[in-house]
Amino acid sequence: MQRDIEEVLVSRETISEMVRTLGKRISEDYEGQELVLIGVLKGGFVFLADLMREITIPVDMDLISVSSYGAQTRSSGVVRIIKDIDITITNKHVLIVEDIVDTGLTLKHLKELLSTRGPASIKVAAAFDKPSRRKVEIEAEYKGIVIPDKFVIGYGLDYAGKYRNLPDLCTLSPKVYSKA
Numbered sequence: 001m002q003r004d005i006e007e008v009l010v011s012r013e014t015i016s017e018m019v020r021t022l023g024k025r026i027s028e029d030y031e032g033q034e035l036v037l038i039g040v041l042k043g044g045f046v047f048l049a050d051l052m053r054e055i056t057i058p059v060d061m062d063l064i065s066v067s068s069y070g071a072q073t074r075s076s077g078v079v080r081i082i083k084d085i086d087i088t089i090t091n092k093h094v095l096i097v098e099d100i101v102d103t104g105l106t107l108k109h110l111k112e113l114l115s116t117r118g119p120a121s122i123k124v125a126a127a128f129d130k131p132s133r134r135k136v137e138i139e140a141e142y143k144g145i146v147i148p149d150k151f152v153i154g155y156g157l158d159y160a161g162k163y164r165n166l167p168d169l170c171t172l173s174p175k176v177y178s179k180a
């Protein structure tokens with residue numbers, strides 16, 4: 001697996017530091033409130049697992065899985081729920097936990113969708129951000145690390161289903177793409 005890496009873009013140490021900082025901010029901001037973390041599968045689960053352990057207030061958590069409505073309509077950002085959350089979020093403070101904000105389309109639609117269920121508030125925590133790729137105006141309130149417009153793998157992010165288990169955020173060697 002290491003041979004498929006081109007470069008380490010963000011080290012595991014830098015990621016840990018970022019997660020600690022975000023966890024502290026979230027704990028302070030939501031003190032005394034009922035907070036629900038909703039991790040977006042599959043990519044968001046690594047960040048969710050780390051982030052929730054840096055949060056020092058009681059939280060509830062759940063997972064959601066979405067996919068876009070096929071390649072043709074991807075630009076519309078319309079997403080389909082593959083696995084919904086089991087818990088009720090009405091009157092609760094919701095924090096969506098995402099791996100990366102790229103075009104922002106998935107997140108925008110997911111936020112709209114969850115808003116219809118009457119949460120007290122709805123915000124976003126994203127481990128990484130590629131602002132140069134944005135197609136819709138959306139910003140994570142808790143933003144981790146801004147990265148350049150490069151395809152990245154590791155820390156939950158995949159290429160063709162693989163490399164999610166890399167602890168660092170890396171770029172993929174071009175020889176892997178050319179084999180595809």
Ligand code: IMP
Binds near residue numbers: 100102104153
């Ligand atoms: P968006 O809707 O374009 O903002 O991106 C939605 C999803 O695409 C993210 O949650 C990621 O799972 C995936 N994605 C975006 N950029 C990358 C990348 O560089 N590597 C791997 N997955 C990515």
